[in-house]
Amino acid sequence: MTGTAPAMKFQSTASYVATEDLQMAVNAAVTLQKPLLVKGEPGTGKTMLAEQIADSLGLKLVAWHIKSTTRAQQGLYEYDAVSRLRDSQLGDDRVHDIGNYILKGKLWQAFESEEQVVLLIDEIDKADIEFPNDLLLELDKMEFHVYETQTQIKAKHRPIVIITSNNEKELPDAFLRRCFFHYIQFPDRNTLQDIVQVHYPDIKSELLSHALDVFFDVRKVQGLKKKPSTSELIDWLKLLMSDDLPESVFQDKDASKAIPPLYGALLKNEQDVHLLEKLAFMHRAKRS
Structure with missing residues (x-):
């Protein structure tokens, strides 16, 4: 895995006004290779920030929008056992390769990209309180294990990770320690x-x-x-x-x-x- 950051720096774009302190926070997170945790009032442009970072740096955006029912495992992959059972009953040859039933999540998509991407984990505080802790290792080491196929997935290029929160829940200390934090003040x-x-x-x-x-x-x-x-x-x-x-x-x-x-x-x-x-x-x- 390569961990080099883009040579260019994030700046305001034609459709997004980023304050100087926000630009500094984004570029600091990129330099430190840490997830950028962004908080602020709803409607202050937290989600749009990730889109504009991708636009500013010329990178692809992989967006994972979190719901109250979202599990951390879904960001890695899911094993579709139901489809495999159905195919086995129908005599489909696909059943002999379990890899055919592994559904790649957003983290996997970001990790396997041939070029560096911006990975948005949007509104992380909507999920269960254990959700952030369940992603600690994957976001820190930029790799995870697929037990069904006994393979290790490692990021080809460390993505720029943007995590947004509306402060609906307190995030665990262990998770916060691994992030660079920025609060978007309401604009003057x-x-x-x-x-x-x-x-x-x-x-x-x-x-x-x-x-x-x-x-x-x-x-x-x-x-x-x-x-x-x-x-x-x-x-x-x-x-x-x-x-x-x-x-x-x-x-x-x-x-x-x-x-x-x-x-x-x-x-x-x-x-x-x-x-x-x-x-x-x-x-x-x-x-x-």
């Missing part, structure tokens, strides 16, 4: 402007400015169950642009009008809508 106003410009280069500056005022005001509201994220801002702006709303919608700073236009793109549950409506009602009551 200037960074958000840059991100929006990437998606909508022709957006009117006045619309963007007013929309960001409203967006950050909503995020500041105490007690929100889910603060609107970057991805929701992008969706909201798309609606605002398509509806061509007048600027007067944003110029009214009256707190009694606490619900932003087309709020369904920003607020994702009825509790938060009711909270803003309650704040608007309380403000009107104070003024009356």
Whole structure:
């Protein structure tokens, strides 16, 4: 197995704005040959990061999206005993080679690649608490054993491993020790402007400015169950642009009008809508 990292460094791409500290974290993980564990609010671009790293470095992406039912073994391989039994009953000659019933997982696909790839393990905290520990050896040594065929699978090229987490569960200390960690801070106003410009280069500056005022005001509201994220801002702006709303919608700073236009793109549950409506009602009551 070769462990050399790409000569070029990860940078922002035409469709992704990476802050300087995020670029440093990615390149540090590549240099150390450690998995990069990325945390942050949902909607801050953690999954997209892996896609953009692959794009920036000119590498293939192998993505493993984790669910609550996902087992670590599935990332290595699965033995399809049911199909082998069926074929044996039908007299199929395939049954004589057990290798025909070994289904390669995402790690195996990344390990056998003739070129270095980016391996994304997305939302690792969705799985069982033992899931990260079950991958310790494989991610550390970049190899695993296939018991059915008695073969050892070793990575031809050490993949760049990106692991995302939404902090739904605490990850084991032994797993954390093997990772390089980075928390994606929520973007400041200037960074958000840059991100929006990437998606909508022709957006009117006045619309963007007013929309960001409203967006950050909503995020500041105490007690929100889910603060609107970057991805929701992008969706909201798309609606605002398509509806061509007048600027007067944003110029009214009256707190009694606490619900932003087309709020369904920003607020994702009825509790938060009711909270803003309650704040608007309380403000009107104070003024009356």
